[in-house]
Amino acid sequence: MKVIIAGAGAMGSRFGIMLHRGGNDVTLVDGWADHVNAIKEHGLKANFNGEDITVKVPVMLQSQIKSSEKADLIILFTKSMQLDKMLQDIKPLISDQTKILCLLNGIGHEDTIEKYIPMKNIFIGNTMWTAGLVGPGQVKLFGNGSVELQNLGKDQENAAKDLAAALSESGLNAKYSDNIHYSIYRKACVNGTMNCLCSILDVNMAEFGATKSAHDIVVTVVNEFAAVAKHEGVNLDTAEVVEHVESCFDPETIGKHYPSMYQDLINNHRLTEIDYINGAVSRKGKKYNIATPYCDLLTQLIHCKEDILGAK
Numbered sequence: 001m002k003v004i005i006a007g008a009g010a011m012g013s014r015f016g017i018m019l020h021r022g023g024n025d026v027t028l029v030d031g032w033a034d035h036v037n038a039i040k041e042h043g044l045k046a047n048f049n050g051e052d053i054t055v056k057v058p059v060m061l062q063s064q065i066k067s068s069e070k071a072d073l074i075i076l077f078t079k080s081m082q083l084d085k086m087l088q089d090i091k092p093l094i095s096d097q098t099k100i101l102c103l104l105n106g107i108g109h110e111d112t113i114e115k116y117i118p119m120k121n122i123f124i125g126n127t128m129w130t131a132g133l134v135g136p137g138q139v140k141l142f143g144n145g146s147v148e149l150q151n152l153g154k155d156q157e158n159a160a161k162d163l164a165a166a167l168s169e170s171g172l173n174a175k176y177s178d179n180i181h182y183s184i185y186r187k188a189c190v191n192g193t194m195n196c197l198c199s200i201l202d203v204n205m206a207e208f209g210a211t212k213s214a215h216d217i218v219v220t221v222v223n224e225f226a227a228v229a230k231h232e233g234v235n236l237d238t239a240e241v242v243e244h245v246e247s248c249f250d251p252e253t254i255g256k257h258y259p260s261m262y263q264d265l266i267n268n269h270r271l272t273e274i275d276y277i278n279g280a281v282s283r284k285g286k287k288y289n290i291a292t293p294y295c296d297l298l299t300q301l302i303h304c305k306e307d308i309l310g311a312k
């Protein structure tokens, strides 16, 4: 399968490496010139579960895509703020058969994708895999994960199941979901707690989980997400979602991970995806007349931190 990874940062590199090792024809596309040049020159370097590996894969700078062979599958892995621009830039790689799979964190990305891609070719989902960028051309990958996905287009259920099976052949542990909007809200609850709180408190997920207030904060934030989701026809089982969120505290699995928002804001002084996570719940809360005080405050605190750190 010819796979393009559109957004080859930490997660795009993980998926690129795993799909390449699984025998697929993988090309990376990214907008960060130093990263692209490092991969071109030295290959993509990864510490993969403790083993140092180098993977030689083709890589293209997003601004320099001309015409090329069309992809069977494009996996979108930009940050939320970069998604629209990436979709504009990868047009030459898309045929009317190309499947587009979006695995970004956050709520509502289908609204952006639908502007560029016919519904029948759109697949959305989320992932519990983790990854960290060490520097240009270099990533650190540890732990296990999973992917859930579903088709947005009618009559594409078998295509979605085939796609999940193809990802699983490369070890990505992907499953078809028959209610992906539930799964996306459930994952957004993980990000709506872990990402902002670890960034504000300067801790990893296990360290946050070990605090006395962690459980109460998680329950309150999950309840705010659930109240908003209900207005959109998604009925979250809040007890199960809290349990799912708190499974991230385990230092034996992914607890030692610093969430992607921490990597952006604290390590790299980059703007965050907060407006697509807690910020999206705040906005929807106002629209539906639902109070979301924790999401409002967490969004404001992350924006304060962006200002303090001069994030760009």
Ligand SMILES: NC(=O)C1=CN([C@@H]2O[C@H](COP(=O)(O)OP(=O)(O)OC[C@H]3O[C@@H](n4cnc5c(N)ncnc54)[C@H](OP(=O)(O)O)[C@@H]3O)[C@@H](O)[C@H]2O)C=CC1
Pocket: 007, 008, 009, 010, 011, 012, 030, 031, 032, 033, 077, 078, 079, 080, 082, 103, 104, 105, 106, 127, 128, 129, 130, 131, 132, 133, 259, 260, 264, 268, 273
């Ligand atoms: N990291 C994780 O563990 C997880 C992340 N996700 C989600 O996956 C999506 C992709 O996230 P992730 O892979 O972490 O993104 P990264 O921050 O690793 O990469 C995204 C893009 O940001 C730019 N960039 C990143 N770091 C730098 C830097 N230091 N200097 C200059 N540019 C930089 C690059 O593109 P450009 O130059 O075009 O800006 C890069 O392609 C997000 O929606 C995220 O929430 C989901 C699960 C886990």
Ligand SMILES: CC(C)(CO)C(=O)C(=O)O
Pocket: 105, 127, 128, 129, 130, 190, 191, 194, 195, 254, 257, 258, 259, 260, 261
């Ligand atoms: C790993 C996880 C689940 C932590 O919130 C994540 O999605 C991220 O880092 O953005």
